[in-house]
Amino acid sequence: MEVILARYGEIALKGRNRIDFENQLKDNIKRSVKGKVKKQRGRVFIYPDDMADSLRRLRKVFGLVSISPAYSVEADIDSIKDKCLDIAEGTLSEKGFSTFRISLHRSQKKLKPSPELEKEIGALIVEKTGKKVKLKEPDLEISVEISDRAYVFSERISCVGGIPAGIEGKAGLLVENRESVLAGLLAMKRGCSLVLLMLKSTPHGDESLLEEFGCQQEHIHVKDITEADEISEQKGCRAIITGQQFEDVSDIGTSLPVLRPLVGISPEKAEEMLLIRQ
Incomplete structure (x- = not known):
């Protein structure tokens, strides 16, 4: 690759x-x-x-x-057909397959229409491997995207989605427990960059998970919410984020808006979401 x-x-x-x-x-x-x-x-x-x-x-x-x-590969039909056949034969020798399909998208209009190209490539693979075309739920799907070049692949890996962290500005994350870490991840998914405010009175460790998702802010140790509030304003934060859930919502005593991403999530669901992200 x-x-x-x-x-x-x-x-x-x-x-x-x-x-x-x-x-x-x-x-x-x-x-x-x-x-x-x-x-x-x-x-x-x-x-x-x-x-x-x-x-x-x-x-x-x-x-x-x-x-x-x-x-x-080059955006010509011969190069595309050769690479698709390579992938099909490689997959056949490694783990095997019985059915396949070709999915092709092009912005390069010099080539034939996509359906014709798919049929031509599919016919070659049928001829060389003896396998059948199946358009719905095939064992193997070979995809081709054509622009300036042709990009050929057979794997699609899911990612976390959302919008880019940092696009919506900074927020201070009050790190008190595991739920705080999940609240921070959900805020990052909606575009926040984080300033980590580590309360000295609570144990830490799970915050390293935030770094895996691109949170690169320094860890600032604070003794109480008053100090956390002051530092958040100094760092240009527009809100404070906490891991409070519905049953423990309370006024934390800050002058900034408070975001509680977990307020509608049960403790069991929150723990499940955190484990998935780990």
């Missing part, structure tokens, strides 16, 4: 400020992985120094909905 195709979903619905969201996402990707990153036609293309490590890290970049390790 040579390149990673990264897709975003919610960002595509933005209007005039869409470019700001895309640029923030691109910056976050650059901080997460080593390699060349470029943006083109609703996709982000990453040419990583380390493919396996980059795939692991990109799954936790907010704003991405899926990624695919792909081959990049």
Whole structure:
């Protein structure tokens, strides 16, 4: 594999400020992985120094909905057919398959229409492997996206989604317990960057999970909410985030707006969500 195709979903619905969201996402990707990153036609293309490590890290970049390790070939029918056949034969020898389909999307209008190309590539694979085409729920789906080059892949890895962390400004996260960490992750998913306010009276450890999802702010130890409030304002935070849930909501005594992402989530569901993200 040579390149990673990264897709975003919610960002595509933005209007005039869409470019700001895309640029923030691109910056976050650059901080997460080593390699060349470029943006083109609703996709982000990453040419990583380390493919396996980059795939692991990109799954936790907010704003991405899926990624695919792909081959990049010339945008001509012979090169595309050869690479699709390579993937089919490689999959057949490694783990086998009985049915397959070809899914092709093109912005390059010099080639034949997509349905004709799909049939032509599919016919070649049937001839060479003896396997059957199945359009619904096939064992193997080989996808081709054609723009300046053709990108061929057979794997689609789900990511965390949301919008890029940092696009909506800063918030102070009051780190008191495991629930605080989950509240921070949910806030990052909605575009916040975090200033971690570590209460000295509480045990810590789970906050390292925030770093895996791209939170790179320093940890600031505070003795109480008054100090946390002062530091939040100094750091330019627009709100304070807590891990309070419905049954323990209370006034925390800050002059800033208070965000409680877990207020509608049961303790059991919160614990389940935290374990999934770990």
